[in-house]
Amino acid sequence: MSEKSIPYKIYLSEDEIPKQWYNVRADMKNKPAPLLNPATLQPMGFEDLRPVFCDELIKQELDDTTAYIDIPQEIRDFYKMYRPAPLVRAYCLEKALGTPAKIYYKFEGNNTSGSHKLNSAIVQAYYAKKQGLKGVTTETGAGQWGTALSMASAYLGIDCKVYMVKVSYEQKPFRREVMRTYGASVTPSPSMETEIGKKINAEHPGTTGSLGCAISEAVEVATKTDGYRYVLGSVLNQVLLHQTVIGLEAKAALDKYGVTPDIIIGCAGGGSNLGGLISPFMGEKLRGEKDYRIIAVEPASCPSFTRGKFAYDFCDTGMVCPLAKMYTLGSNFIPSANHAGGLRYHGMSPILSQLYHDGYMEARSVEQTAVFEAAEQFARVEGILPAPESSHAIRAAIDEALKCKETGEEKTILFGLTGTGYFDMVAYQKFNDGEMTDYIPTDDELNKSFATLPKVEI
Ligand SMILES: Cc1ncc(COP(=O)(O)O)c(C=O)c1O
Numbered sequence: 383m384s385e386k387s388i389p390y391k392i393y394l395s396e397d398e399i400p401k402q403w404y405n406v407r408a409d410m411k412n413k414p415a416p417l418l419n420p421a422t423l424q425p426m427g428f429e430d431l432r433p434v435f436c437d438e439l440i441k442q443e444l445d446d447t448t449a450y451i452d453i454p455q456e457i458r459d460f461y462k463m464y465r466p467a468p469l470v471r472a473y474c475l476e477k478a479l480g481t482p483a484k485i486y487y488k489f490e491g492n493n494t495s496g497s498h499k500l501n502s503a504i505v506q507a508y509y510a511k512k513q514g515l516k517g518v519t520t521e522t523g524a525g526q527w528g529t530a531l532s533m534a535s536a537y538l539g540i541d542c543k544v545y546m547v548k549v550s551y552e553q554k555p556f557r558r559e560v561m562r563t564y565g566a567s568v569t570p571s572p573s574m575e576t577e578i579g580k581k582i583n584a585e586h587p588g589t590t591g592s593l594g595c596a597i598s599e600a601v602e603v604a605t606k607t608d609g610y611r612y613v614l615g616s617v618l619n620q621v622l623l624h625q626t627v628i629g630l631e632a633k634a635a636l637d638k639y640g641v642t643p644d645i646i647i648g649c650a651g652g653g654s655n656l657g658g659l660i661s662p663f664m665g666e667k668l669r670g671e672k673d674y675r676i677i678a679v680e681p682a683s684c685p686s687f688t689r690g691k692f693a694y695d696f697c698d699t700g701m702v703c704p705l706a707k708m709y710t711l712g713s714n715f716i717p718s719a720n721h722a723g724g725l726r727y728h729g730m731s732p733i734l735s736q737l738y739h740d741g742y743m744e745a746r747s748v749e750q751t752a753v754f755e756a757a758e759q760f761a762r763v764e765g766i767l768p769a770p771e772s773s774h775a776i777r778a779a780i781d782e783a784l785k786c787k788e789t790g791e792e793k794t795i796l797f798g799l800t801g802t803g804y805f806d807m808v809a810y811q812k813f814n815d816g817e818m819t820d821y822i823p824t825d826d827e828l829n830k831s832f833a834t835l836p837k838v839e840i
Pocket of ligand 1: 496497498523524525526527615616617649650651652653654655656723724725769771772800801802
């Protein structure tokens, strides 16, 4: 197909919204390691996980073998409100860069939550409702996940309690008000409402919080409140599974035009958007059918893949959650107040961690001023004002496209544009005023945190 015939936006029809999620674990030779019970350090089965998660979601969490899992019709109907998401050919960015590379991005910001998070929020709220629960608790970093879950909970008529990382709560008051408008309660974390919040506040006075702290609080409240379960917006196998609608749609759109990406890029916080985007491509790679270069991009201030250890660790700071084997900076690690709140997590998806460990993907870290330079460049030519998290992927995509300019290679680059940054204007203001700083943790800081990793023999 000639290049000219590829439109700016490739849309699929409503009927082409995926009917099944793709479970990449089915094609992995080395499966992600099981979650461990924080008290006994033994692998957790269905019954162990029931006090925390909804039953159907536990089944998905533990299923390493079923390649395709049906998407309930009610969820497909909800997806129709904002899916299929467009796949955009970044002609304007290519022109501005003067690169021979062909750049595509899958845009997930086209819903009120402003990000891909709604893809899993509606699923988790749906199964909670189906189980007859009263409500759900959760954490939110940047606020996108909390907003998405508030929307999904309002739609299904269940209660939603959100623990929001304090730094984001303060930086993004309007994000908080969106969640409250959807009927959720929003508490800055660490709070003085939970045992774990009080403990963290006592140990780290004045802390601006982290996703790890907020998770501990949300889990505590879920397990102590009748009719509630905890839901998580990233990291878990089930969340990556739900997010595969991103990759399945992207692949279907590219296939229509006979386009095969050489490089696939995504930002990585807990790994859900990246896992969702790459899964169908990774499946082909794992089955030996095709090869792709896959790049995870993370902040230099919170470099779990690039400087972390592949080890069992707690998923939360309060050490009440199961342990996962993942690339981690240590559950004690509290990253600096970087503006990409959704990437400030100490760990990484066990699925992606295993794939990275086995050499199926690369990772790189980038500094936040360089990320905002890329965001600004992108906004000026492509029109969309990107979320700081998504802009990590933009940075890497631009860097790869500029390499093509040097070498003359016409590579095809696909990246995930996970969301919009309209609630991140404090960050953009800092950047515009030249007040943005970069913080990179020292080896000493990381070593202190690694020293607290739990000793697990399994
Ligand atoms: C817009 C956006 N992109 C990316 C992420 C990172 O999360 P994940 O790695 O789970 O996709 C977040 C998390 O809050 C987000 O809000």
